[in-house]
Amino acid sequence: MEKLQETVKKIQPIDQQAVEKAAQRLDMLTKPQGSLGVLEDIVKQLAGITGNPIPRLGKKCVVIMAGDHGVVEEGVSAFPQEVTPQMVMNFLNGGAAINVLSRHAGADIVCCDIGVASDVKHPSLIIKKVRYGTANMAKGPAMSREEATRAIEVGIEVAEDKIKGGVNILATGEMGIGNTTPSSAILTVFGCPVEKVVGRGTGIDDKGLALKIKTIIKAIEVNDPDPSDPIDVLSKVGGLEIAGLAGVILAAAAHRIPIVIDGFISSAAALVASKIEPRSVQYMIASHVSEEPGHKMMLEMMRLYPMLHMKMRLGEGTGAALAFHIIDAATHIQSEMATFESAGVSRSSSR
Incomplete structure (x- = not known):
C-alpha cells in the first residue's frame, strides 16, 4: 500500500504555462488557427505533461x-x-x-x-x-x-x-x-x-x-x-x-x-x-x-x-x-512546420 500511496502523492496537474506556450507556437504556424484539430490538442497536452512546448517522443x-x-x-x-x-x-x-x-x-x-x-x-x-x-x-x-x-x-x-x-x-x-x-x-x-x-x-x-x-x-x-x-x-x-x-x-x-x-x-x-x-x-x-x-x-x-x-x-x-x-505526427508538426514569419507568409486579417 505504501508504494501506491507514494505514487499517488507524486501526481500533479500538468504544466499550464507549457500548454499556453505550445498554443502560442501552434498559432504562429503557417495554417489557420486550430485547423489541425486533434493534432493541436495532442501537442498541447504533451506540452503540459512534459513541460516542453515543443514536445518530442523518444x-x-x-x-x-x-x-x-x-x-x-x-x-x-x-x-x-x-x-x-x-x-x-x-x-x-x-x-x-x-x-x-x-x-x-x-x-x-x-x-x-x-x-x-x-x-x-x-x-x-x-x-x-x-x-x-x-x-x-x-x-x-x-x-x-x-x-x-x-x-x-x-x-x-x-x-x-x-x-x-x-x-x-x-x-x-x-x-x-x-x-x-x-x-x-x-x-x-x-x-x-x-x-x-x-x-x-x-x-x-x-x-x-x-x-x-x-x-x-x-x-x-x-x-x-x-x-x-x-x-x-x-x-x-x-x-x-x-x-x-x-x-x-x-x-x-x-x-x-x-x-x-x-x-x-x-x-x-x-x-x-x-x-x-x-x-x-x-x-x-x-x-x-x-x-x-x-x-x-x-x-x-x-x-x-x-x-x-x-x-x-x-x-x-x-x-x-x-x-x-x-x-508522432503531432509532435513533428510542432517542431518542423514553418511559422508565418520564417516562411514569409502573410497572416489572415480579421474583419
Missing part, C-alpha cells in the same frame, strides 16, 4: 498485463481459458496483432504475467504473479483487497522499470479470457446501466449475452462493491490485469509520462485510476473507441476523446499502437 513501449478470470466458469466467454497463456506465448514470440502494429510504430512490448492461471515460461516474460487468476466473482470477491493493491503496485513497478530504461511514452495492453465481464461490472458499479454496458466480448451469441448480463448483476449483488472506494470495486468485481494497468497509468502520471489508453479493458483500468487520483486523467491519451458499447461510456465518464474510430475490439494494445503514429 522511446515508446506497450505494457501488456496478462491475467485470468474465475468468472469464465459461468460461461461468459466464447474462448476457453487456456487461450490466455497461449496468447501470452504468441506475444512473446512476436506473432500477435500487437507485435505487428508495435513494430510498425517503432514501439517495444513488455508482457507481464500478473495472474495467468497456469505457469508460462519464456525468457522475455516478466513474472510478477499475484495469484493464479481471480476467483469467480459471481460467487464472491474476485480477490482480496491486499491482492488488488499488490496488483496495482506490480503495474507501478513494471512502468517505473521501463521509465528508468528511457521510455518516455507508455501504452496499455492486456490479455485475459473473460475480461470484458469484470470491465463491464466495474463500469456498472460506477453508475452505468448494465444492459447498456455489456457487449459480446470475444463473440458470444444472444444467449451468451443474456447470461453475461445475469452474471454481472449476480456478482454485484453478491459482493456489494462500494463505488466510492475504487480498490474495493477492483477487488470484488475486477481483474488482476486491470489492476496492473491501473498501476501503469498512475506511475506514468507520477513521472509526467504520457500514457496511451487502448480499448475497453484498458479503459476500465483507466477509470479505476481516475477514481484513485482524478489528476491522472490529464496524462491519459485515448487512442480509439472500440465496438464494446461500454467503452464510449467509460471515455465520456473521464472526459476523454478518442482520436480513432476503427470498429476494433481486439484489445492487446492494438488501438494504442496505431495511435502512436498520430501522436
Whole structure:
C-alpha cells in the first residue's frame, strides 16, 4: 500500500504555462488557427505533461498485463481459458496483432504475467504473479483487497522499470479470457446501466449475452462493491490485469509520462485510476473507441476523446499502437512546420 500511496502523492496537474506556450507556437504556424484539430490538442497536452512546448517522443513501449478470470466458469466467454497463456506465448514470440502494429510504430512490448492461471515460461516474460487468476466473482470477491493493491503496485513497478530504461511514452495492453465481464461490472458499479454496458466480448451469441448480463448483476449483488472506494470495486468485481494497468497509468502520471489508453479493458483500468487520483486523467491519451458499447461510456465518464474510430475490439494494445503514429505526427508538426514569419507568409486579417 505504501508504494501506491507514494505514487499517488507524486501526481500533479500538468504544466499550464507549457500548454499556453505550445498554443502560442501552434498559432504562429503557417495554417489557420486550430485547423489541425486533434493534432493541436495532442501537442498541447504533451506540452503540459512534459513541460516542453515543443514536445518530442523518444522511446515508446506497450505494457501488456496478462491475467485470468474465475468468472469464465459461468460461461461468459466464447474462448476457453487456456487461450490466455497461449496468447501470452504468441506475444512473446512476436506473432500477435500487437507485435505487428508495435513494430510498425517503432514501439517495444513488455508482457507481464500478473495472474495467468497456469505457469508460462519464456525468457522475455516478466513474472510478477499475484495469484493464479481471480476467483469467480459471481460467487464472491474476485480477490482480496491486499491482492488488488499488490496488483496495482506490480503495474507501478513494471512502468517505473521501463521509465528508468528511457521510455518516455507508455501504452496499455492486456490479455485475459473473460475480461470484458469484470470491465463491464466495474463500469456498472460506477453508475452505468448494465444492459447498456455489456457487449459480446470475444463473440458470444444472444444467449451468451443474456447470461453475461445475469452474471454481472449476480456478482454485484453478491459482493456489494462500494463505488466510492475504487480498490474495493477492483477487488470484488475486477481483474488482476486491470489492476496492473491501473498501476501503469498512475506511475506514468507520477513521472509526467504520457500514457496511451487502448480499448475497453484498458479503459476500465483507466477509470479505476481516475477514481484513485482524478489528476491522472490529464496524462491519459485515448487512442480509439472500440465496438464494446461500454467503452464510449467509460471515455465520456473521464472526459476523454478518442482520436480513432476503427470498429476494433481486439484489445492487446492494438488501438494504442496505431495511435502512436498520430501522436508522432503531432509532435513533428510542432517542431518542423514553418511559422508565418520564417516562411514569409502573410497572416489572415480579421474583419
